[in-house]
Amino acid sequence: MEPIRRKRKKAYVEEKACVACGCCVKVCPTAAVSIWKGIMAKVDRSRCVGCGKCAAECPASVIAIREVEG
Amino acid sequence: MRAEKKWYDYLWIASAAYLILGFFNIMFAWLGLLCFFIPLLISVFKGNKGYCNRYCGRGQLFSLLGGRFGLSGKRDIPGWMKSRWFRYGFLIFFFVMFFQMLWTTWLVFAGASDLSQTVKLLWTVRLPWNWAYHGTLIHEGAAQFAFGFYSVMLTSTILGLVTMVLFKPRSWCVYCPMGTMTQLICRVKNKEK
Ligand code: SF4
Ligand code: SF4
Ligand code: SF4
Numbered sequence: 001m002e003p004i005r006r007k008r009k010k011a012y013v014e015e016k017a018c019v020a021c022g023c024c025v026k027v028c029p030t031a032a033v034s035i036w037k038g039i040m041a042k043v044d045r046s047r048c049v050g051c052g053k054c055a056a057e058c059p060a061s062v063i064a065i066r067e068v069e070g
Numbered sequence: 071m072r073a074e075k076k077w078y079d080y081l082w083i084a085s086a087a088y089l090i091l092g093f094f095n096i097m098f099a100w101l102g103l104l105c106f107f108i109p110l111l112i113s114v115f116k117g118n119k120g121y122c123n124r125y126c127g128r129g130q131l132f133s134l135l136g137g138r139f140g141l142s143g144k145r146d147i148p149g150w151m152k153s154r155w156f157r158y159g160f161l162i163f164f165f166v167m168f169f170q171m172l173w174t175t176w177l178v179f180a181g182a183s184d185l186s187q188t189v190k191l192l193w194t195v196r197l198p199w200n201w202a203y204h205g206t207l208i209h210e211g212a213a214q215f216a217f218g219f220y221s222v223m224l225t226s227t228i229l230g231l232v233t234m235v236l237f238k239p240r241s242w243c244v245y246c247p248m249g250t251m252t253q254l255i256c257r258v259k260n261k262e263k
Contacts, residue, residue, distance in 0.1 A: 017152055018252070019253060020253050021243035022122055023129075026133075029117055033199045035123055037117060039256050039257055057240075059238045059241045059244050060152045069075060
């Protein structure tokens with residue numbers, strides 16, 4: 001059988017504009033986001049499942065969900 | 071999502087109680103200093119935004135009202151509101167108004183002006199608030215500070231509610247002076263190392 005190849009989605013934070021409020025951390029089902037040194041959110045993309053919850057919650061709307069190959 | 075809620079997930083109750091208590095006895099406004107010093111101490115000593123990220127009851131209150139209770143339009147906040155200009159500008163404005171409030175308090179302490187039993191909304195409208203004043207054992211200046219501080223807290227809550235309705239639930243966190251200041255402290259502090 002051919003392996004199923006589909007595009008996966010991942011969260012990307014526009015770090016410069018992040019206010020480090022942590023709203024994204026609270027809603028992530030896989031604990032993929034953390035606030036780095038109180039400055040900005042960072043996504044551990046190996047854990048991110050691309051659900052988009054963080055992007056919906058982010059009050060500054062600085063998280064984008066992008067498709068990645070793989 | 072975290073499976074179980076921690077004690078600090080209920081701090082929104084404290085924030086709501088704070089606003090309500092101020093209607094009954096203005097001296098409770100002094101408790102609001104906790105929302106000033108705790109975030110600052112956490113950022114200065116621990117170098118993180120633990121207050122915003124965990125304990126802030128006000129942020130939780132907006133999440134709850136805007137999220138669970140559906141009072142938010144859930145639209146994107148306009149670009150200028152998340153710009154550095156606006157965020158730091160608002161922080162400076164907030165500080166200026168804060169020092170003006172301290173000055174008014176000082177005048178009452180010094181006996182140069184009388185206690186004003188009012189709450190000033192949005193830095194402009196004075197609302198009579200005398201029903202919440204039952205005298206003070208300390209000095210009328212302490213009561214003046216309470217009125218002033220409560221004005222700051224109520225004003226910021228109103229701004230937060232307006233932006234919650236217009237934009238996303240926690241839009242206030244984008245331009246919250248405490249949030250901006252703690253992030254700034256973390257930036258400076260973590261650069262040193
Ligand atoms: S919710 Fe948005 S602004 Fe807040 S920490 Fe996460 S990415 Fe940054
Ligand atoms: S997209 Fe989903 S899994 Fe990925 S960081 Fe955001 S909330 Fe977490
Ligand atoms: S930004 Fe302000 S309101 Fe939001 S969590 Fe931090 S201190 Fe609370």
